[in-house]
Amino acid sequence: MVVYEKSKALTDAPLHYCPGCTHGIVHKLVAEVLEELGVRGRAIGVASVGCSVFTYNYFNCDMVQAAHGRAPAVATGLKRSDSNNIVFTYQGDGDLAAIGTAETVHSAARRENITVIFVNNAIYGMTGGQMAPTTLPGQVTQTSPYGRDVEKVGYPVKVCEMLSQVDGAYYLERVAVNNVKNIKKAKAAIKKAFQNQIDGKGFSLVEVLSTCPTNWGKTPEDALVWLEENMLPYYPLGVYKDADEKED
Amino acid sequence: MSEKVLMKGNEALAEAAIMAGCRHYFGYPITPQTEVAAYMAKRMPKIDGGVFLQAESEIAAINMVIGVAATGKRVMTSSSSPGISLKSEGISYLAGCDLPALIVNVQRGGPGLGGIQPSQSDYFQATRGGGHGDYHMIVLAPSSVSEMVKLTIHGFDLADKYRMTSMILADGTMGQMMEPVSFDDVKINSYDKSWALTGTKCERKPNIVNSLSLNSEQLEEQNFARFEKYRLIEETEAMYEEYRMDDAEYCVVAFGVAARVSQNAIDMAREKGIKVGMIRPITVWPFPKKVLNEAADKVKAFISVELNMGQMIEDIELATRCKKPVYLCNRVGGMIPSPEMIFEKISEITGGQN
Numbered sequence: 001m002v003v004y005e006k007s008k009a010l011t012d013a014p015l016h017y018c019p020g021c022t023h024g025i026v027h028k029l030v031a032e033v034l035e036e037l038g039v040r041g042r043a044i045g046v047a048s049v050g051c052s053v054f055t056y057n058y059f060n061c062d063m064v065q066a067a068h069g070r071a072p073a074v075a076t077g078l079k080r081s082d083s084n085n086i087v088f089t090y091q092g093d094g095d096l097a098a099i100g101t102a103e104t105v106h107s108a109a110r111r112e113n114i115t116v117i118f119v120n121n122a123i124y125g126m127t128g129g130q131m132a133p134t135t136l137p138g139q140v141t142q143t144s145p146y147g148r149d150v151e152k153v154g155y156p157v158k159v160c161e162m163l164s165q166v167d168g169a170y171y172l173e174r175v176a177v178n179n180v181k182n183i184k185k186a187k188a189a190i191k192k193a194f195q196n197q198i199d200g201k202g203f204s205l206v207e208v209l210s211t212c213p214t215n216w217g218k219t220p221e222d223a224l225v226w227l228e229e230n231m232l233p234y235y236p237l238g239v240y241k242d243a244d245e246k247e248d
Numbered sequence: 249m250s251e252k253v254l255m256k257g258n259e260a261l262a263e264a265a266i267m268a269g270c271r272h273y274f275g276y277p278i279t280p281q282t283e284v285a286a287y288m289a290k291r292m293p294k295i296d297g298g299v300f301l302q303a304e305s306e307i308a309a310i311n312m313v314i315g316v317a318a319t320g321k322r323v324m325t326s327s328s329s330p331g332i333s334l335k336s337e338g339i340s341y342l343a344g345c346d347l348p349a350l351i352v353n354v355q356r357g358g359p360g361l362g363g364i365q366p367s368q369s370d371y372f373q374a375t376r377g378g379g380h381g382d383y384h385m386i387v388l389a390p391s392s393v394s395e396m397v398k399l400t401i402h403g404f405d406l407a408d409k410y411r412m413t414s415m416i417l418a419d420g421t422m423g424q425m426m427e428p429v430s431f432d433d434v435k436i437n438s439y440d441k442s443w444a445l446t447g448t449k450c451e452r453k454p455n456i457v458n459s460l461s462l463n464s465e466q467l468e469e470q471n472f473a474r475f476e477k478y479r480l481i482e483e484t485e486a487m488y489e490e491y492r493m494d495d496a497e498y499c500v501v502a503f504g505v506a507a508r509v510s511q512n513a514i515d516m517a518r519e520k521g522i523k524v525g526m527i528r529p530i531t532v533w534p535f536p537k538k539v540l541n542e543a544a545d546k547v548k549a550f551i552s553v554e555l556n557m558g559q560m561i562e563d564i565e566l567a568t569r570c571k572k573p574v575y576l577c578n579r580v581g582g583m584i585p586s587p588e589m590i591f592e593k594i595s596e597i598t599g600g601q602n
Contacts (some may be wrong), residue, residue: 042449046302046317056456061447061454062445062456063429063456064314064315064318064345065456065457065460066311067459068316069340070311073309073311073312073315074312074315076311077312077313077315077319078315078318078445080272080312081299081316081321085319085445086447101307102305110301128378144448158530177320177527
């Protein structure tokens with residue numbers, strides 16, 4: 001009797017991520033949701049630029065590789081080409097909230113009926129640990145070696161909060177994958193974000209607070225603790241917009 | 249033969265795209281091509297499956313083009329010089345992914361914000377690729393509203409045939425002028441699209457549209473294969489037109505609006521007994537090297553008439569191996585040479601009446 005098996009929406013390609021990287025968990029959640037909702041055959045994913053650049057090898061569906069930050073614009077083309085496509089982007093914090101800010105904001109403003117998976121680990125992982133728009137005040141990175149100095153470079157960007165002011169956004173939720181309870185909630189949010197697209201409801205984004213043990217200079221376990229102690233207070237979990245619950 | 253209508257170049261181009269089966273247009277306002285977007289905004293929503301979007305930037309627009317192109321459908325964007333610079337990244341990605349698409353550049357004066365009057369200053373950008381990496385676009389240079397139509401239709405066909413980007417390299421004059429034009433029925437060829445992203449339906453292996461390859465051997469092979477394709481295109485798809493070249497002793501080379509004005513100047517020179525003709529490239533990539541190289545054996549000199557600081561002149565020199573002198577006759581910044589100015593240059597070079 002099969003108790004657990006790898007999702008059919010993941011390929012057999014071995015993942016390249018660091019030990020303790022939470023991309024593995026998030027990939028699994030997205031894949032399981034695609035299967036459970038029965039949309040793997042209609043899915044087209046947009047890989048972005050960051051540690052997750054190889055998602056075009058990992059998800060078992062049609063995939064396109066977008067330039068840094070441009071995934072929501074590519075997704076717009078994919079969705080407008082055929083609204084039957086279930087289109088999702090998988091982006092990191094540099095991709096979505098630095099170079100891709102305009103594409104992120106405007107795809108929401110345009111009410112694009114797509115699903116955006118936003119992996120926020122407060123750092124640029126792939127290029128070796130530079131400061132991200134979501135790097136916390138005082139956080140040490142390769143390009144903020146003395147700690148992020150808000151006097152000089154300003155404050156972190158809070159994506160869910162920011163997008164909640166965009167009328168075109170339908171559903172925005174921030175989740176985390178630092179413990180089992182949060183992982184379950186994260187999956188539910190991702191499922192809702194895809195169900196919204198199936199139902200034609202509009203732009204859905206799930207911000208997933210994640211760890212980067214390698215570039216944070218921590219063990220995987222300590223990284224999970226750091227996320228809980230430092231990221232959760234700054235980026236509170238919760239629903240930032242849900243047009244399903246309109247006030248009368 | 250359908251009736252002739254008086255139309256502005258930009259709008260005729262847009263209508264031609266629709267005739268060619270394009271159902272997706274993404275654009276952004278910029279002078280002197282905004283009419284393309286405005287025309288599409290009106291027409292596309294009225295067509296079954298038609299999509300028009302004004303994107304938040306030229307960068308977003310080219311990436312939307314990539315999205316549709318990846319699904320195997322005909323798609324286009326249009327802009328003018330500064331906006332084409334913004335699209336350069338996307339154009340490189342289109343090439344690296346071997347995606348078909350049509351891009352229109354209605355050139356204006358540059359560099360920088362430049363001016364809004366016509367130029368041909370993006371010749372290098374267009375013919376050398378524009379973005380980073382080794383690649384080419386098929387570049388078509390219309391010199392009439394009728395060619396804005398014909399070359400757009402041809403451009404879509406070539407893009408699909410070769411899985412690459414076609415660019416319509418127009419200048420502001422071509423975009424803004426009004427001429428009678430007719431739209432004949434277009435035969436839309438179908439090409440293999442088994443590579444396109446259409447959803448696996450859980451029946452086939454995933455298709456991947458991608459330009460990344462960390463394996464250098466693989467990346468090199470992809471480049472070699474692409475350039476083998478380009479070599480074939482150079483051999484078979486170059487287009488040009490000759491004007492009064494039969495007995496010509498001097499050859500003007502010009503495209504777009506420069507060719508239109510040069511024609512008048514050549515007629516003036518012929519009145520004075522100067523035996524000058526013109527070879528007009530219609531594709532500037534692939535450049536009509538063969539006909540120019542052959543002409544170099546017959547004529548005494550070439551005169552490149554361009555609205556830039558001397559760009560196509562290099563391709564003429566290369567194609568003719570500098571067998572004969574090549575002179576430049578140019579205006580920039582939005583200025584257009586007059587027939588008199590070109591005629592004076594021809595006289596100067598040829599020594600006047602023969």
